[in-house]
Amino acid sequence: GEDVEQSLFLSVREGDSSVINCTYTDSSSTYLYWYKQEPGAGLQLLTYIFSNMDMKQDQRLTVLLNKKDKHLSLRIADTQTGDSAIYFCAESFSSASKIIFGSGTRLSIRP
Amino acid sequence: NAGVTQTPKFRVLKTGQSMTLLCAQDMNHEYMYWYRQDPGMGLRLIHYSVGEGTTAKGEVPDGYNVSRLKKQNFLLGLESAAPSQTSVYFCASKTGSSGGHEQYFGPGTRLTVT
Numbered sequence: 001g002e003d004v005e006q007s008l009f010l011s012v013r014e015g016d017s018s019v020i021n022c023t024y025t026d027s028s029s030t031y032l033y034w035y036k037q038e039p040g041a042g043l044q045l046l047t048y049i050f051s052n053m054d055m056k057q058d059q060r061l062t063v064l065l066n067k068k069d070k071h072l073s074l075r076i077a078d079t080q081t082g083d084s085a086i087y088f089c090a091e092s093f094s095s096a097s098k099i100i101f102g103s104g105t106r107l108s109i110r111p
Numbered sequence: 112n113a114g115v116t117q118t119p120k121f122r123v124l125k126t127g128q129s130m131t132l133l134c135a136q137d138m139n140h141e142y143m144y145w146y147r148q149d150p151g152m153g154l155r156l157i158h159y160s161v162g163e164g165t166t167a168k169g170e171v172p173d174g175y176n177v178s179r180l181k182k183q184n185f186l187l188g189l190e191s192a193a194p195s196q197t198s199v200y201f202c203a204s205k206t207g208s209s210g211g212h213e214q215y216f217g218p219g220t221r222l223t224v225t
Contacts, residue, residue, distance in 0.1 A: 004153070008151065030212070031212050040218075040219075041218055041219070042115075042201055042203075042216035042217050042218045042219050043154070043201070043203075043216045044216070045213050045214075045215075048212070048213070088153060088154070092212055099156075099214065101153040101154040101155075102153050103151050103152055103153040104153055
């Protein structure tokens with residue numbers, strides 16, 4: 001069945017790069033996403049990548065997709081305290097209903 | 112645009128009580144979704160709707176019912192609440208237009224069942 005897995009926690013020093021990893025099992029997805037959830041708030045779409053792309057860059061964010069290994073990563077350059085949040089990896093499929101979320105990675109920033 | 116709004120924000124229920132969670136969106140989206148979020152489990156889809164008057168089951172539909180009488184509203188009902196339904200509930204909506212794939216989320220409803 002479909003599954004999306006992420007590590008639960010990541011701690012980085014302010015100013016360093018953060019790399020959040022995700023693996024998935026179903027390769028028929030159309031899009032892969034990174035959502036950000038701040039405390040007490042809903043999920044906010046950060047960035048996404050087409051399943052036929054390898055990389056996407058958007059300001060401080062770089063998404064890498066390795067389809068062979070079914071691995072997705074999100075790199076945040078120059079991590080700031082405002083980046084503290086839970087980051088969810090997700091994949092969507094052609095049907096209206098099918099979007100599978102990972103369990104989220106909590107990113108904490110050390111001074 | 113208010114986007115996706117949810118009421119109430121918090122609620123405490125006793126086992127066996129019923130309640131309805133309301134989701135409203137002002138983006139004229141066709142698709143609407145109800146998820147629950149539990150620690151360490153990500154989001155799981157409860158029910159969804161692809162248009163006014165239609166609903167369908169998601170991954171974890173048991174114990175919940177939904178209705179989509181108006182395009183902008185999607186209601187989630189708990190007829191007889193159980194402690195296992197303690198969770199944070201998120202509503203989301205999405206356009207039905209081709210190329211539209213982003214789901215927009217509401218701020219969530221934190222429900223505790225004692």
